[in-house]
Amino acid sequence: MEKTGKKKMSAGKVILWGILIFVAVVQIFPLVWLLDFSLASSNEMFTNGLLIIPEKIQWGNYVKAFVDGNFLHYLKNSLLINGLAVVLVLLVSIMAAFACLRMQWKLNGFVKTLLLMGMMIPIHATLLPNYKIYSTLHMTDTIWALLIPYVAFSLPQGLFLMTSFMSAVPAELEEAAVMDGCGIYRIIFQIITPILKPSIATVSIMTFLNNWNEFMMASTYLSSPKWKTLPFSVLEFTGQYSSNYAVQFAVMALTAAPAVIIYVILNKHITKGVAMGAVKG
Template identity: 40%
Template sequence: MESNVMTVPQMNPKSKFNLKKAGKVLLSLALAAYAIIQVYPLFWLLLFSFKDNNEIFGGNVLGLPEIWRWSNYTSALTTGDVGIYFINSIIVTAVTILLSSVMLAATSYAIVRMYWKLNNLFLTYFLIGLMVPIHATLLPLFVILRNMHMLNTYWSLIIPYVAFALPMGIFILTGFLNSIPRELEEAACIDGCSIYKIFGKIIIPLLRPALATVAIFTYMNTWNELMFANTFINSEKLKTLTVGIMSLAGQHTTDWGPIGAGLVIATIPTLLIYVLLSDQVQKSLIVGSVKG
């Protein structure tokens, strides 16, 4: 008696292996193409910084420089004062990160761990700042800083930068603090630790990943900010990199080689951060959602 059961043909294991291998190859090619697209502008900028106007606007826009003009970097650092602008940006960014980190850690700890009637109200107040466009406050801030005689000082940039770093930082840190067991603090309190020791020796070490995350975001926003820096600072000695490089463009003619060199110099710190802190940069994209 013949059986009516149909047999399903099975795929050859070698075919499965070949399909997986082909998929990995295609994925690798796609990622390589994406990486080239992302990195090529930096490579082009590097070549751009060694050319003169004739090569830039001639037929050698994408090719290698005919002559590697290191003088563009010398001109940017000396005649263009890019070195001064670079130092100013470092000062403003470093002070902003330091002050905002201290304020964020203390404020977030007070909101999450201390019981007082207005903690939820204050948390809401800070989070509302996420919905305020930073440049919508340009005119009010200009008037306030002018009345306080703070224009053309580092503080005219540091204070607004710190203020606008608080909402996002508090959002990340409060979510991170909620994931830390309270039993750690209770055990330290039983052992006789004061609230200051608990905060300094237990909470701060645990907050380091989140603080590093916030510091990265603060650095990116502060280092690349242009509108406030262009409005609140007029002194050549206090200009930051974004404003200083923009001022290298002449009214009638512009030497683009030194401008490209200045842009390369401005990009170096960001590249170093990504190279040295690549793991933390990746974690910074998910720490708020994972710990929140």
């Protein structure tokens, strides 16, 4: 009796593992395929098997992708713009959260609701008018054309998370600081901000993930390559090498690499951050 029970348990375990492995294969195999084809030559692609064993590993694909795809330039832009966006979102959302939560004024509820409204507005509905505004103000092809909308559209979520975390910070801490003669700015940046560390991590991760992959605004507001971001190494490359598939695979793998590598390294923190943001949201 006991034996059959145990057997059943292990059969159940096998099914559980089977499900998990199957889903993992579905999720990861396209990427393995991408990597495999990126190392082959274009002539080898028309096979009947699922994966190719390249006759000679074509590292040259990656060299072409790296050089002709302007990889470093686009990567640098992406890092710079996203880094700045994260810092600005944090700064603006912490200040606004403090003002709406702790400061005493009549419009605090109204302003908070107004800023949070941004969460409901579809980004793409602002593409047309924003294009007009930026071209009238000669801001197209500048870093501002990306930075302003990136920060503005990440702000509502940042503010939402910051206010919900900040409301858990006890007010007694501030009272003590006021007794010691701290001003408001010092209270915000030297007392509140350090306590908010975990939520700062969450907001940073959410903002970074949202904007890292963005290209619709970038392709609308930018025409010269000066400030274009990483997705453009793929978008522009495919036109240039339209018949050389293998090199296109290489440029895709290369473009995906930074985010995947960072994710695998910071896996635990990112998972925690996303989960925290999602549960609060």
